[in-house]
Every structure is written in C-alpha cells, then in structure tokens.
Amino acid sequence: MAVIEAKDVEFHYYSSRSVLKDINMEFEEGKMYAIVGPSGCGKTTLLSLLGGLDVPTGGEILCVGKNISQLGLEKHRRDNVTFIFQSYNLIDYMTAAENVTLTSKEDPFPILEKLGITKDEATRNVLKLSGGQQQRVAIARALASNASIILADEPTGNLDEETAGEITKILKESAHTYGKCVIVVTHSNELASEADQVFRLRGGILLKEELVCEC
Template sequence: MLEVKNVSYYYKTKREKMILNDVSVNFENGIFYTIIGPSGSGKTTFLSLLAGLDTAIKGEVLYNGEDITKKGLNYHRRHNISLVFQNYNLIDYLTTIENVKLGGNQDAEELLKEVGIGKEYWNRNVLQLSGGQQQRVAIARALASDAQVLLADEPTGNLDERTADEIIELLKKTAHDLGKCVIVVTHSKHLSEEADKVLEIKDGAVYSIR
C-alpha cells in the first residue's frame, strides 16, 4: 500500500544533521502501526514524508507502487491519505457535521454515530465540544475520505487516559474493520502497546520492535 524506499532526509543547516538515513519500510492495509522514538528523532518528519507534506532528499515514497510525486503531492494528500492531528485542526467557526463533511463524500451522520458523537452535538460549533469529542470529530472527518491510509500525529496527546483509550479503539477499528492502513506517531507507551506493529526511529534508522 505505502512504501518508503531508501529515503534519506536532513535539515539544511550550517551543519547537516541526518534525520533519516537510507530508510526502507513497507506499510499494509488492515494493520495498525505506531511509530515511536526519542524527541527530535524524526517521527513527525517521517509522517510528513508519508503524507506528502515534505519531500525526501534521497529515495522515494510509493503508493501502490507509484512514486507519490508522479501525480503530485497535492493529489496524494487529496486522494490517498487522511490526517488526524494532536490539536484536532478543526475549522472553529463551523459545526460538528460541517467539519466532517469537509473530509469527503462519506455519510457524515453515520460517521459521527460510529465515533460516538450523538445527534445533539451535530449542529453545535466544534469549540463547544470537549477535547475528546473534538478528536472523535477529527477522526470522523478523516474517515469521510475514501483514502486508504490514515496518518495520525500524537492523536491522544491532549486527552485523559479514559478518552485516549476510546480514541485508540477507534483507530484499531479503522484498521481492522474498515481495512485501512493506520499509522500513528506517538510518545505514549500505552498506545504503542495496542498496535499490531511498532516501529522505532532512532539515530536515522527505523527498527521493527514488534
């Protein structure tokens, strides 16, 4: 589904600091992945490369065997992947259901039911929702897309333990029941333990932990 092939990345500062060094990884549908590693190890950079928000210095990112730059990064972001962020990134002047409809053509009402947002919240401004509710709306928005890859950057970072567990279950369901490829960057040991496969980024390399 999604493949990183011999990718290297570094920041062009006075002294080049290698973030990723000749990394190759394959990701498959129906699997819930987490990516862990020390702060500054390159986890968010790696996710940005998968999302087409940044480009590798060397190597390529492939979607279904095709370099994502061939059809363009905008195409990749619009059709192949959906994103969930730690700070939700909802449109704060829109209602709950309007935010979900922005994600794609899937039934917004059904998606909100799936993620546990009751009808009484659908027409409220999203700022009137709790943090956990906003993250559920963000996941519903991501699922509104037909994209087969869901990428999440610290999706439980701002949530209490109970709410975080509910979000983790939603992510697992997205992979196992909907058959999507779910890739999550996290500092949370608990979240990583719930994944099917765990990758660690350290010293420019990506290791398979489980």
Template sequence: MAILETKNLCKIYGNKDTKIEALRNLNISINKGEFVAIIGPSGSGKSTILHLLGGIERPNGGTINVNNIDINTLSDKQLAKYRRTEVGVVFQQLNLMPMLNVKENIELPLMMGEENIDQDYINELINTLGLDKRKNHLPSQLSGGQQQRVAIGRALAAKPSIILADEPTGNLDSKTAQEVMELLKMSSKKFNQTLLVITHDENIAKKADRVIHIVDGEIKKLENNI
C-alpha cells in the same frame, strides 16, 4: 501485500553548519489493513516520517511507494489530490475550523476538493464516532476527546486507504486516550484502512500489530505484537 513502502528515504533540514539529518535511509513496508506504530523520543524523526508519507513535505532522497506509485514523482497538483483522497491525516494540533460545526469540519476535505459527498457514509462515520448528538455543535462546544473524534472523522471522510495519526492522544487524559485509540483501531478495521500511528507512548504502541522504533532518524528495532 505492501500498500506503503519506503526505500532509502532521507530528509535533511538546513545546510552546512545548520544541517540536520532528520531521516537516514529509512526502509519500511506496511501491508494493507495493518496497524503499525512508530515510536521514538522527541526529535527522533517520527513526525518527519508522517509529513513525508502524507505528501506534506518532499524527501531529499529515496522513494515512497503508495499503491505502487512513487509519490515523489507526482506534480504539486497531483500531490494535493493524493493528500485529499489517498491518505487521511490526524494532526497533533487538531486544526479544526472554529466557525464550522462537527459535520462541516468532517466534510471539509471533500468540499475543498469539490468531491461528491456520500451522505450515508458521513452519517455512518458520525454515528461510529459517537458524534450523532453533536453534529451541529461548534468545536468550542466540545470536549477535547470529542474534538479529537471530529479530527478522526475528517481524516476518514474521503475514504482514504491509509490513516496517518501524529500523537493522536497527546493532549488527552489516559481514559480518553484509551477510548480514542480503540476508536481509531475499530474504525480503520470497519472501513478496511491501514493505520499508521506516530507516538512516544509505549501503551499506545502495544495496541498495534507491529511497532517500529526510531532513534536519530534510523530504525533501531522492529517488534510484532501479534
């Protein structure tokens, strides 16, 4: 059963002479619990897909159905709640708050939304991410891989049904990248979440259940890895 589905999704930036069609009539369907990689060269529209699915930007046309709700019909206030609770986003630039420790950075989306914090779940999450001995450390006191784990924890904190990760291993060495991807895959399975990873790395894509190849804003190929 599809948890996320787009129909004829379009996104245009600029107008007239500066018009860029970032996405053209994109149709994708992702099932609950599935791990899907979207792969393509720089400028192919990968990050645009993530921004639209995450409710960070609005499309120029088409629909985005998440749990049978078209998020394009949501008000700005409803969309903000959707971003806090329904999807967890791991950005390429981690955007950790330098003055907050590991635990506080992970809890930040819940504090911003004045949500109740399930401390048992947060502690389980911190342990799963291997950060139990670092939870009182500031980001500046962590390695790149540990900072990426904090960003993953923050994305998982609100128990979202969908995790969106934008080049989550882009700034990491190959060994740490491997560890982070295994962690993302393991945590999404453990907490029964759908995982969508944007990447240009074929090795990362091979770990997914399914791969969607994007070129110039259009799907060029679909692959099943199972």
C-alpha cells in the same frame, strides 16, 4: 504489495542536520502500525513525508508502487491519505458535522456519535467544543474519508484514558475490519502495544521492534 513504502528515504534541514537516514519500510492495508521514539527524533517528519506534506531530500515515497512526487503530492493527499493532526486542524468557522463532511458525502452524525459526539455537539461551532471533543471530531473526519491510508500524529494525546482506549479500538477496527493502513506516531505505550507492528525511530534510523507474545 505494500500500499505505501519508504525507499532509501533521507531528510535533512537546511542546516544539514540529518533527521532521517536510509529509511526502508513497507506498510500494508489491513494493519495498524505505531512509530515510537523520543521527542524531536523525526517521527512527525516521517509522517509528513508519507503523507506528501513534505519531500525527502533523498530516496522516495511510493504509494502502490508509484512515486508520490511523480503522481502529484496534492493528488496523493486528496485521494490516498487522510490525516489526524495533534493540533486538530479543524476549520474553525464550521460545525463539527461540517468538518466531517469535508472528507465524505455520507451522513456525518453516525461516525461522530460513535466517537462520543452528540447530535447537539455536532451542530456546534468546533471552537465551542473542548479540546478532547475537537480531537474526536478530527478523528471522525479522518475515519469518514475513503482514503486507504490513515496517518495519525498523537491521536490520543489530548484524551482521557477511557476515551483513548476507545479511540485505539476504533483505529484497530479501521485497519482490521475496513482494510485501512493505519500509521500512528505516539508516545503512548498503551496505544503502541495494540499495533500490529511497532517501529522505533532513534538517531534517524527506523527499526522494527520484536513483538512479544503474552501467552
């Protein structure tokens, strides 16, 4: 069974401009998915709908077979999903370590260290960290969560090539080793190429892309 599913999902703004049309997709645990497409095509909107940050104007989002609106959007966000935002969304009066403890009671330092944040950096206020370091803290916070679904909006967008590659490996490990469902919105061809399945969103329609075997 899919851990999260978009069923006949549509979304339009008050202007009636259609952003998403008849989206039908299933996402499973233990896999990493990439959603690609031109800027402004609705990728982030779809991620917001899956995460319960917004409500479709048609159709429904199901988590383990249950409509998340009926389950309760706040409960869905608290128990089922964790986010990696392009704008970080860190609590700016807290340290890096304190931000990670918002999603987990476990020691925050091992996951931060794995993402290249030293113990000294982890005890600094996040505003005293670079943009790349703040992005790593945001990723650490998401990975520390017990939620089964990770929703990531351009998680490598503010990182250098080497660090982006390391983050991609960690996201894949989260899916393949720890059984998470990882759904990534990205403009990065490198990140998308590492996904188990790529979806392309164009003109409001979401389609699976055929993966080419480089044998």
